[in-house]
Amino acid sequence: MFDFAFNSFHEAIYMNGHGIYVWTVVAIVMICLIYFFMRYNLKIKKFKKKFNESD
Amino acid sequence: MIKKFIHQFASPKTYLFQVERAYKLILYFSIAVYIGSLIWGLLFTQEDFVQGNSYRIIYLHVPASFLSQSLYMSMAVASFVYLVWRVKLAAYLVISIAPIGAMTTFIALTSGSIWGIPTWGTWWQWDARITSTLILFIMYLGLISLHSSFSNYERADKLLSWLVIVGAINIPIIKKSVDWWSTLHQPASITLTNKPAIDPSMLYPLLGSIIGFFGIIISLVIISSKYQILLREKNKSWIKEYV
Numbered sequence: 001m002f003d004f005a006f007n008s009f010h011e012a013i014y015m016n017g018h019g020i021y022v023w024t025v026v027a028i029v030m031i032c033l034i035y036f037f038m039r040y041n042l043k044i045k046k047f048k049k050k051f052n053e054s055d
Numbered sequence: 056m057i058k059k060f061i062h063q064f065a066s067p068k069t070y071l072f073q074v075e076r077a078y079k080l081i082l083y084f085s086i087a088v089y090i091g092s093l094i095w096g097l098l099f100t101q102e103d104f105v106q107g108n109s110y111r112i113i114y115l116h117v118p119a120s121f122l123s124q125s126l127y128m129s130m131a132v133a134s135f136v137y138l139v140w141r142v143k144l145a146a147y148l149v150i151s152i153a154p155i156g157a158m159t160t161f162i163a164l165t166s167g168s169i170w171g172i173p174t175w176g177t178w179w180q181w182d183a184r185i186t187s188t189l190i191l192f193i194m195y196l197g198l199i200s201l202h203s204s205f206s207n208y209e210r211a212d213k214l215l216s217w218l219v220i221v222g223a224i225n226i227p228i229i230k231k232s233v234d235w236w237s238t239l240h241q242p243a244s245i246t247l248t249n250k251p252a253i254d255p256s257m258l259y260p261l262l263g264s265i266i267g268f269f270g271i272i273i274s275l276v277i278i279s280s281k282y283q284i285l286l287r288e289k290n291k292s293w294i295k296e297y298v
Contacts, residue, residue: 021112040275051289
């Protein structure tokens with residue numbers, strides 16, 4: 001169950017021609033998640049800064 | 056009694072202080088489970104006999120599809136709570152969840168389209184499942200823009216809650232579309248009533264990726280709702296104590 005499914009790192013990237021689809025989806029998911037976390041953290045930081053300045 | 060219970064535990068102040076403690080724990084645990092399950096599924100499971108390696112997109116597509124529908128249902132429940140018991144926190148949650156729901160639906164649509172290229176030979180087909188999911192995405196975007204177009208938050212919350220409840224009709228349609236119509240999209244591989252139509256070596260990392268992604272999305276909802284509360288309750292005295 002935990003055996004590496006490929007013979008080499010290059011093969012894992014290439015995935016018999018399907019790597020382009022699989023890794024593109026991985027990139028899209030990661031970019032979306034990181035963007036949303038950064039967006040909200042930045043918004044909260046900005047709010048706190050503005051709030052403390054106006055106080 | 057229910058009203059008293061809800062109002063006692065669903066005040067924005069109580070919620071904000073409570074989730075602050077849970078947030079990091081949920082986030083770190085979920086990231087570990089999600090990344091671990093993705094590595095397991097993408098690199099340590101065997102190639103599918105029919106779809107080859109492209110089937111590995113399942114570990115990203117299924118959690119996003121599952122969450123896109125679940126988030127909408129949670130918005131519908133929160134809308135109901137807001138309309139019936141006038142719980143402000145429920146209204147804050149509805150608008151906090153909407154952009155995250157749109158993001159998960161976007162991931163579900165794009166990953167499905169990319170998966171379609173090697174397996175179906177096309178990236179798009181106007182079949183029932185894909186079209187109803189596109190409608191869900193448009194609904195999320197519509198709800199977000201509608202809410203932001205109001206200057207009166209209370210009116211916006213009320214209208215949004217009604218629309219979310221009416222729009223919930225789309226969720227069973229998405230769910231059952233593969234059974235009701237002849238679609239290109241395959242039927243569900245995992246159901247509550249039947250034995251999973253997927254090998255256990257592929258199923259376990261899939262369950263792990265669903266649990267991990269679910270936790271990450273919960274963390275996102277927490278910070279999104281935190282921002283919404285800060286924005287809407289900024290004139291309350293306790294906000295000073297929090298900030």
